Amino acid sequence: MMNAFDPTQDRRAFLRTAMGLAAGASAWPMLAAAAGGAAAADAASGTSSSSATALQSGARRSVIIDCDPGQDDAIAILFALGASERLDVRAITTVAGNVPLNLTERNARIVRDWAERTQSLPVYAGCPRPLTRELITAANVHGKTGLEGVPLHEPLAPLAPQHAVAFLIDALRAAPPHSVTLCALGPLTNLATAFTEAPEIRNGIREIVLMGGAFFERGNITPAAEFNIYVDPQAAQVVFASGVPIVVLPRDVAVKAPITPARIAPIRALGNRCGTMAADIMAAEVAYQKGRRGVEEAPMYDPCATGYLIEPSLFKGREVNVMIETVGEWTLGETVVDWSGHSGRKPNATWITEVDADGFYAALRARLATLP
Numbered sequence: 199m200m201n202a203f204d205p206t207q208d209r210r211a212f213l214r215t216a217m218g219l220a221a222g223a224s225a226w227p228m229l230a231a232a233a234g235g236a237a238a239a240d241a242a243s244g245t246s247s248s249s250a251t252a253l254q255s256g257a258r259r260s261v262i263i264d265c266d267p268g269q270d271d272a273i274a275i276l277f278a279l280g281a282s283e284r285l286d287v288r289a290i291t292t293v294a295g296n297v298p299l300n301l302t303e304r305n306a307r308i309v310r311d312w313a314e315r316t317q318s319l320p321v322y323a324g325c326p327r328p329l330t331r332e333l334i335t336a337a338n339v340h341g342k343t344g345l346e347g348v349p350l351h352e353p354l355a356p357l358a359p360q361h362a363v364a365f366l367i368d369a370l371r372a373a374p375p376h377s378v379t380l381c382a383l384g385p386l387t388n389l390a391t392a393f394t395e396a397p398e399i400r401n402g403i404r405e406i407v408l409m410g411g412a413f414f415e416r417g418n419i420t421p422a423a424e425f426n427i428y429v430d431p432q433a434a435q436v437v438f439a440s441g442v443p444i445v446v447l448p449r450d451v452a453v454k455a456p457i458t459p460a461r462i463a464p465i466r467a468l469g470n471r472c473g474t475m476a477a478d479i480m481a482a483e484v485a486y487q488k489g490r491r492g493v494e495e496a497p498m499y500d501p502c503a504t505g506y507l508i509e510p511s512l513f514k515g516r517e518v519n520v521m522i523e524t525v526g527e528w529t530l531g532e533t534v535v536d537w538s539g540h541s542g543r544k545p546n547a548t549w550i551t552e553v554d555a556d557g558f559y560a561a562l563r564a565r566l567a568t569l570p
């Protein structure tokens with residue numbers, strides 16, 4: 199019987215056929231072992247760790263990056279891979295967003311080649327379109343390939359065979375309680391589909407750190423909405439209603455750590471492959487903004503999310519209630535943040551609004567320096 203209130207019901211049927219969900223098979227026994235210590239301690243104390251707590255305890259965080267590369271996604275992935283003593287990036291899952299899925303998954307495989315993680319970092323392809331809306335992309339910003347600004351090679355290795363949603367379900371089912379951090383850098387379609395298909399997997403998540411939304415800053419795809427949320431507002435609604443701890447890096451903070459030529463120069467001066475790729479991508483982002491707005495700077499979007507995981511002390515925010523507008527004719531995809539607590543609704547996210555921008559770029563440069 200179709201559930202009138204569950205827009206993803208038909209997608210559950212799709213998932214069962216398209217993925218052939220293997221019941222019981224664990225995708226990730228190593229995670230259970232590796233994260234057993236920290237997560238088991240958390241579970242015993244009944245608390246779920248925050249990034250700051252994780253760093254205090256020195257625990258290396260198991261991370262899955264869900265993304266839509268995408269120029270800034272590429273830099274965010276490199277940033278995370280360069281912080282391997284803090285983040286254990288176990289997989290990349292990809293979703294349609296900046297460009298269609300056939301390009302976002304290809305670009306994720308290209309980026310892992312740059313970091314020479316081809317054989318040790320699986321890339322999964324996920325949902326090719328939002329839960330209910332038609333896909334809109336940002337190819338006008340990121341270029342036809344999605345990685346405007348850098349030469350692209352043929353990826354050196356194929357995708358992992360499983361659908362990203364099936365992988366997320368299997369991996370989170372196998373994970374100890376509150377042990378996996380999901381870093382979401384694109385539309386939230388994969389996460390929402392996994393939560394709908396297997397709600398119990400939320401127990402395996404430590405927190406979701408996502409780039410998305412806008413409150414004090416206005417939208418970048420419509421006057422009211424930021425791109426990641428606007429592409430799939432229904433998915434965002436599922437994620438923000440999930441009860442999982444969420445940290446949001448919105449446009450509000452991305453515009454406070456702008457990319458500028460002066461900040462690109464020290465990264466280009468590293469002279470390594472990943473520093474050069476990041477510098478070329480950032481230069482392309484600034485060039486786009488110069489052409490469109492006449493200013494030589496660009497918001498630093500997705501790397502703020504991985505930067506938060508690596509150095510949370512560089513950021514400040516507030517626990518608030520965030521609701522997603524899913525029907526507004528002019529405000530579809532707006533993140534309605536109850537900053538002053540007027541609504542009486544329970545907080546469901548930490549909304550980051552401040553960043554030490556110079557500290558952020560110093561951390562980014564230091565991490566890129568550790569890569570090939």
Ligand code: RIB
Nearest residue numbers: 268270383384425426499
């Ligand atoms: O609004 C910025 C977000 O949309 C970033 O994640 C960028 O990659 C695009 O996906």
Ligand code: CA
Nearest residue numbers: 268271383384
């Ligand atoms: Ca993105």
